[in-house]
Amino acid sequence: MSRVVFITGAATGFGHLTARTLLERGHSVVATMREPEGRHQLVAAELAELAAGSEGDLLVQPVDVTSDASVEAAVSETLERLGRIDVAINNAGVSMSGVAEAFTADELRRLFEVNLFGAQRVNRAVLPSMRAAGTGLLIHVSSTFGRFVVPYVAPYTATKWALEALAESYSLELVGTGVEVAIVEPGAFATGHAERIVTPADQERAAGYDGLEELTGRMWGAFVARLEEAAPDAQDVADALLALIELPSGSRPLRLVVDRVTGGDVIEELNRTAAGLQDRYFREIAVADAVAGGEKSERRE
Numbered sequence: 427m428s429r430v431v432f433i434t435g436a437a438t439g440f441g442h443l444t445a446r447t448l449l450e451r452g453h454s455v456v457a458t459m460r461e462p463e464g465r466h467q468l469v470a471a472e473l474a475e476l477a478a479g480s481e482g483d484l485l486v487q488p489v490d491v492t493s494d495a496s497v498e499a500a501v502s503e504t505l506e507r508l509g510r511i512d513v514a515i516n517n518a519g520v521s522m523s524g525v526a527e528a529f530t531a532d533e534l535r536r537l538f539e540v541n542l543f544g545a546q547r548v549n550r551a552v553l554p555s556m557r558a559a560g561t562g563l564l565i566h567v568s569s570t571f572g573r574f575v576v577p578y579v580a581p582y583t584a585t586k587w588a589l590e591a592l593a594e595s596y597s598l599e600l601v602g603t604g605v606e607v608a609i610v611e612p613g614a615f616a617t618g619h620a621e622r623i624v625t626p627a628d629q630e631r632a633a634g635y636d637g638l639e640e641l642t643g644r645m646w647g648a649f650v651a652r653l654e655e656a657a658p659d660a661q662d663v664a665d666a667l668l669a670l671i672e673l674p675s676g677s678r679p680l681r682l683v684v685d686r687v688t689g690g691d692v693i694e695e696l697n698r699t700a701a702g703l704q705d706r707y708f709r710e711i712a713v714a715d716a717v718a719g720g721e722k723s724e725r726r727e
Contacts, residue, residue, distance in 0.1 A: 428482055429671060432456040432504060432511045434491055434548060435518030436473075437466040440567060440612065443664035444515065445473055451668060452481040456504045456511070458489035458518075483508060491518045491544030501551040510559060513671050514552045516545035516589075517567045521623045525635050526580035528626035534581050537624075541585035542592065549596065553605065560604035561675065565667065566593040570613045570685055570693045578642055597680055598717055608670055608678050611693060613685025614653055615660040649688070656687040 431448055435441040436457035445457045455477070462470040470486045477484035485507060487500040504511055519541045522529060549564055556562025571579060572586030590609055597607035626632055666684045681697050683690045708714040 428453050429512040430454045430456065430483075430504070430508050430510055431513040431515060431671065432458070432501070432548070432552065433515045433517055434458050434489060434544065437462075437469045439517075440615075440660060440663045440667075441515070441517040442469060443661055444517070444667050446476060447661075447664040447668050448671075449473065449476050449480045449482055449484060451672075453671070454483040454485075454508060456485045456487055456500070456508070458487045458500055460488065460490060462486045462488050491547060492539040494547055497544075497547040497551050501548075501555075505555055511552050511555060512561070513563045513565065514548055515565045515567065515667065516548055518544050519567065519585075521579070522581040522626070523579050523623045524626040525578060525632050525638060528628045528632040529581055530627050533624070533627055534584070537581050538585055538588070541582075542588045545589060546592065556605045557600075557603050562605040563671065563678070564593070564596060564600075564605065564607045565670065566590075566607075566609050567663075568593070568609050568611050570611050570683065570689060572609075572611060573693050573696055574689075577645070594680065601717075604675075606675060606678055607680065609681045610663070610667060610670070611681060611683045611685070612663045613658065613683075613688040613690055613693075614649070615658050615663065652687065658685075658687045662686070 431453055433441050433445055433448075433455065436445045436455075437459035441457075445455050448455050455473070457470070457473055459466045459469065461467075473484055473486065485504060487503060488496070489500045490496040501511065520537060522533065522537055545566055552562070552564070556564075566589055568589050569582075569586045571583045572590045575583045593607055593609045600607060632638060663684050666682060670678060670682060680701075683693045683697070685693065705714070708717050
C-alpha cells in the first residue's frame with residue numbers, strides 16, 4: 427500500500443536518503459526543505475527526476491520548522507493536493523558541540539526551536555487530519571544520544587532527551603485514535619551532519635577549561651577512528667524508516683535502534699529495561715489501567 431509521507435529536513439542526510447528510498451519504493455513523498463528554489467534547488471531537481479520514474483507522487487515544499495505559519499502552510503497544501511498525510515517524519519535537526527558552560531541560553535533556545543519545537547509544530551499540524559482518518563504514524567528521528575549522554579554535546583543531547591519524552595507522551599495519549607508513534611535512534615553515521623555542527627559563542631568561557639582541546643581531541647579522535655574503521659552506511663537508517671512505515675499497524679515498535687557500531691546493543695538493553703520500569707511505575711502510581719500498551723524495541727541488524 428502506497429503511503430503519503432511528510433518529511434522534514436529532506437535536503438540532506440537521513441531525510442534526503444529516506445525521500446529517495448520511499449520514492450523508489452513507490453510511496454508519495456512530501457519533501458520539505460528550507461530553500462527548494464535556492465540553495466537546495468539541485469536536491470529538489472534530483473528528487474523530481476527520481477519521482478518521474480516512480481509510482482508515487484512528489485511534492486517539494488519550502489518549510490522552516492521554526493515557524494508555525496511555514497509548517498501549517500505546507501501541511502495544508504499537502505492535504506489539498508494529495509488528500510492525506512499517512513506518515514510524518516520529524517527529521518529536521520541541527521547539532522552543537524563544545525563545553526556546556528560556553529553555550530549561551532539563546533544558542534540553546536535556537537537549537538530547541540529546531541530539534542524539539544519543530545517536531546511539536548509538525549505534530550500539531552498533521553494530527554487533526556490523522557485523528558479524523560483514524561490512522562497515521564508520527565516518526566521522530568532521535569539519536570542514541572537521546573538515551574545516554576557523552577560530554578561536550580550537552581545542547582544536542584538535551585534536545586534529543588526532550589524529543590524522546592515528547593514522543594513517548596504522544597504514544598500514550600494517542601492510544602485509541604489509530605495514530606501510532608515511533609522513535610528512531612540512529613547511532614553515528616557519516617551524513618555531513620558533523621560539518622554543520624555549531625560551536626559555542628562564548629569562547630572565553632571555554633578557554634577557562636584547562637586541557638579542553640586535548641580532552642575533546644582524545645575522546646572524539648577515538649570515536650571517529652571507530653567510525654572510519656567500521657564505515658556504517660547511512661542508508662541503513664533510510665531502510666529502517668522504510669521498513670517501519672511498511673509494518674502493519676499495531677506491530678510497530680515504539681523505539682527502533684539503528685546502530686551496528688557505536689553501542690546500539692547497550693541502547694537496546696536500556697530501552698528494554700526502561701520499558702519494564704515504566705510499566706512498573708504506572709502500577710506503583712495506580713495508573714496502569716488507564717495507560718494502554720507497552721513498549722517494544724528492536725535493533726536493525
